[in-house]
Amino acid sequence: MKKGENLLEANETVLYQYYVSKGCLRTYFIDQAGKEHTLQFAINDWWISDYTAFFSSTQAIMNIECIQDAILYKISKKGMEDLFLKIPQLETFFRRKMEGAFASFQKRILASLAQSAKKRYLAFITTYPNIEQSVKNYHIASYLGITTESLSRIRRENAKK
Amino acid sequence: MKKGENLLEANETVLYQYYVSKGCLRTYFIDQAGKEHTLQFAINDWWISDYTAFFSSTQAIMNIECIQDAILYKISKKGMEDLFLKIPQLETFFRRKMEGAFASFQKRILASLAQSAKKRYLAFITTYPNIEQSVKNYHIASYLGITTESLSRIRRENAKK
Numbered sequence: 001m002k003k004g005e006n007l008l009e010a011n012e013t014v015l016y017q018y019y020v021s022k023g024c025l026r027t028y029f030i031d032q033a034g035k036e037h038t039l040q041f042a043i044n045d046w047w048i049s050d051y052t053a054f055f056s057s058t059q060a061i062m063n064i065e066c067i068q069d070a071i072l073y074k075i076s077k078k079g080m081e082d083l084f085l086k087i088p089q090l091e092t093f094f095r096r097k098m099e100g101a102f103a104s105f106q107k108r109i110l111a112s113l114a115q116s117a118k119k120r121y122l123a124f125i126t127t128y129p130n131i132e133q134s135v136k137n138y139h140i141a142s143y144l145g146i147t148t149e150s151l152s153r154i155r156r157e158n159a160k161k
Numbered sequence: 162m163k164k165g166e167n168l169l170e171a172n173e174t175v176l177y178q179y180y181v182s183k184g185c186l187r188t189y190f191i192d193q194a195g196k197e198h199t200l201q202f203a204i205n206d207w208w209i210s211d212y213t214a215f216f217s218s219t220q221a222i223m224n225i226e227c228i229q230d231a232i233l234y235k236i237s238k239k240g241m242e243d244l245f246l247k248i249p250q251l252e253t254f255f256r257r258k259m260e261g262a263f264a265s266f267q268k269r270i271l272a273s274l275a276q277s278a279k280k281r282y283l284a285f286i287t288t289y290p291n292i293e294q295s296v297k298n299y300h301i302a303s304y305l306g307i308t309t310e311s312l313s314r315i316r317r318e319n320a321k322k
Contacts, residue, residue, distance in 0.1 A: 029271050037274040039267065052264040055257075061271075088249050095256045096216075098263060103213035105266040106200065110190050110222075112273045113198040113306050145274050 001066045008050060008064040013057070016074040017049035018042075023070025024134045027062045028142065038143035041067075041128055041135070047097065068134040117146045121154050162227045169211060169225040174218065177235040178210035179203075184231025185295045188223045189303065199304035202228075202289055202296065208258065229295040278307045282315050 001007060007018065007025060018025075020042045027040040027048060039062060042048035050062040057077060075083075084091040104127075111120050121144060125132065132140070141151045162168060168179065168186060179186075181203045188201040188209060200223065203209035211223040218238060236244075245252035265288075272281050282305060286293065293301070302312045 029275055031275045035275070037271065039271055039274070051260070052267050055260040055264055084253070088252070091249070091252055091256060092245070095252060095259065098256065098259045099212070099216040102259060102263045102266065103216055105263065105270060106213050109266060109269055109273070110198065110200055112270070113200070113303070114190055114192045114196070142274070 014053035019073040021071040024068035162231045175214035180234040182232040185229035
């Protein structure tokens with residue numbers, strides 16, 4: 001998949017989740033005012049989808065955009081369920097993946113409630129090392145829930161140290 | 162468990178997750194300034210733990226408080242893994258539970274980025290119907306990431322309609 005292409009658009013039925021072998025994608029939501037909010041970035045060895053829609057086989061509310069040329073592998077919900085019946089160890093593998101993803105979302109909710117924008121930025125560059133070259137400033141700002149101006153200020157302060 | 166008791170305190174090793182048969186609990190985090198942030202409420206038929214710590218058998222960063230007399234059942238991580246080997250269908254059951262919980266966290270992150278406090282409050286009373294009698298105002302405010310004054314204002318506006 002090429003940079004700039006969309007893997008998924010809001011209102012499409014979500015049939016697959018995707019494994020990122022190489023590249024970078026982002027999941028984002030467009031609110032009624034047309035503003036973008038970035039939920040997640042996916043880099044090498046991460047999985048990506050609109051999971052709410054994928055698990056319930058319903059329509060996406062998210063969009064997924066390729067922001068760095070990527071190699072992806074996809075699997076359908078039915079494909080997974082069939083695999084789990086054949087190879088129960090794979091169900092264990094995916095359950096543990098899901099546990100890890102759940103724990104990381106728990107941390108993110110907590111950070112949005114309890115941490116300053118500066119701390120959230122530092123956590124971001126730890127979670128996604130080397131991602132800053134690939135993504136636009138407004139991608140990061142909309143992930144942190146701040147303006148691009150605030151992001152610039154935090155970066156300047158951080159660079160001074 | 163009686164109202165006011167703690168099921169879990171920060172820095173304890175988390176060995177169990179809990180099924181709420183009856184009652185109400187809340188998971189909260191205390192930041193460096195001593196401020197409480199509520200991550201989750203659990204009512205009838207919900208599960209509760211510090212999942213990040215439970216999955217990795219590490220120390221809790223959360224506290225869990227009983228806010229309405231409760232009947233709970235607990236299961237250890239090892240107890241679950243043993244059960245899954247004996248009854249593979251239970252692994253499927255818990256994987257699906259985890260998928261649902263993951264999807265609800267995804268919605269919550271999105272709401273914190275994209276929705277107004279008022280919309281988040283309306284989503285809260287839909288997710289947790291009849292909970293308002295049991296919980297204190299600062300529990301709800303710290304779940305929504307707003308002050309108790311803002312919560313009162315939103316409630317007044319909502320009652321007018």
